[in-house]
Amino acid sequence: MTETFRSFIMLTNANVTGKYIYGDKFQILPAPDHFPRTPYAEADHPCLLEIKYNFTPDPTRKMPDQTEVSDWIQRKDHEKKIIHEIMNLFNAFSFSKFVQTQDIHSWTIRTDDNIAIEPEWRQLSYFVRDHQHEISEFTKSPASRIDEINTSEFYNFGGRFVGSDFSIPDLFSYVLDAYYSLAPDNRNALLKSLTLFNNAIKIKPISPSISFACFVSSIESLVDHIHKGVKIDKCKECSAPRYAVTKKFTEFLAKYSSDSKELIKFYKKSYGQRSKILHAGALFLGEHIPAAWAESDWESYHMNSGIERVCRIAFTNWILERHPLNQDMTR
Known part of the structure; x- marks a missing residue:
């Protein structure tokens, strides 16, 4: 070489x-x-x-x-x-x-x-x-x-x-240490999530709603990678998966961001809002019907800025947990 x-x-x-x-x-x-x-x-x-x-x-x-x-x-x-x-x-x-x-x-x-x-x-x-x-x-x-x-x-x-x-x-240098020490599949999975996260930031001025969905999907993508290959038990009566997607999403953020009751409610609400945006076209008020300083717009603004901060904190804690020094301490 x-x-x-x-x-x-x-x-x-x-x-x-x-x-x-x-x-x-x-x-x-x-x-x-x-x-x-x-x-x-x-x-x-x-x-x-x-x-x-x-x-x-x-x-x-x-x-x-x-x-x-x-x-x-x-x-x-x-x-x-x-x-x-x-x-x-x-x-x-x-x-x-x-x-x-x-x-x-x-x-x-x-x-x-x-x-x-x-x-x-x-x-x-x-x-x-x-x-x-x-x-x-x-x-x-x-x-x-x-x-x-x-x-x-x-x-x-x-x-x-x-x-x-x-x-x-x-802590940025430690983040890089951890990133470059990841196995190729984990590094690629994180890079995919970070790409979604950064796309969400770029899209925000154009469509806060789609930006919000991308923020949520950036976490969902990493969660899906973590649980790849994990057998999911299904209910014998209705065949529904016992370990629902929302639960995996919420537990990941509770572990790597905060497990406060208030934020756990926010995680669940965020995932529900993401589904409404992508599956029902439920855009934030103010995007398809411009409104001046409406209370609902303020709520949407805080949801968008809140999920961005939660994502950034969760990514940081997840990758620092995989820093070589932390891996050595757990062995």
Whole structure:
């Protein structure tokens, strides 16, 4: 296998002023001074993501027409998977997150000092011509480490302050340790759940209802993986499964989030609401009938923000339980 280093220009929702190094896998650095920057605090900010990997192309991989998949295509695909994985981990466990750019065209209106408001047809993208993508080793940066915030305070607050710099919870490195130590099937299952979770965040401005269903499904997906292969007893009289889906969902969150009576009621209500949304099209009030500050809208808002926080806490506790140090203590 060939040891490879690569440097990628990334965009984040918070300005990266420090560095974050995770072992010999990857590091995040502030963007060089000559990189274009926005004059606004809340915007997409550039940074560098440097990764290290070992990769050997598979000569047996075929295209749909049975021609060989070129080595450079396989390498690009491998790099894309690594970046996707890192993005999902940051976006799920931190409020400072990467922004996915898309090479699309759209009408735009300038937001600088130009007085005339004239729409312009532009490509939405960010790149720097002289950036060196291929590097021989990780860049040694004099930048100080990025801020690490107490995890409990981080999650209970439920977001980041407007204009704050890129930061992470102080248990994030332990989360990564646990993630990269998981067996491949467990890692893939968690990554699938984190993808659903992050999709829920992206969808929220468009459809709070579908976003809510995705949050619930992100937990349900992991619960289903945990119980894969487990025989479910059925009632002799009616053949209904004794261990219902709602019960598995509720018990998982009671164990990895909170077992308070109030929250257990919230878990059950959330799963019921998810079913209503997906099976009966019962959207939150205010989505299909816009209403101004209706009490029902406030309830929907709190359900959505609440399930997001519960998911993030449950994912964190579930994966930390699988940290190598915790595994050693239970043996």
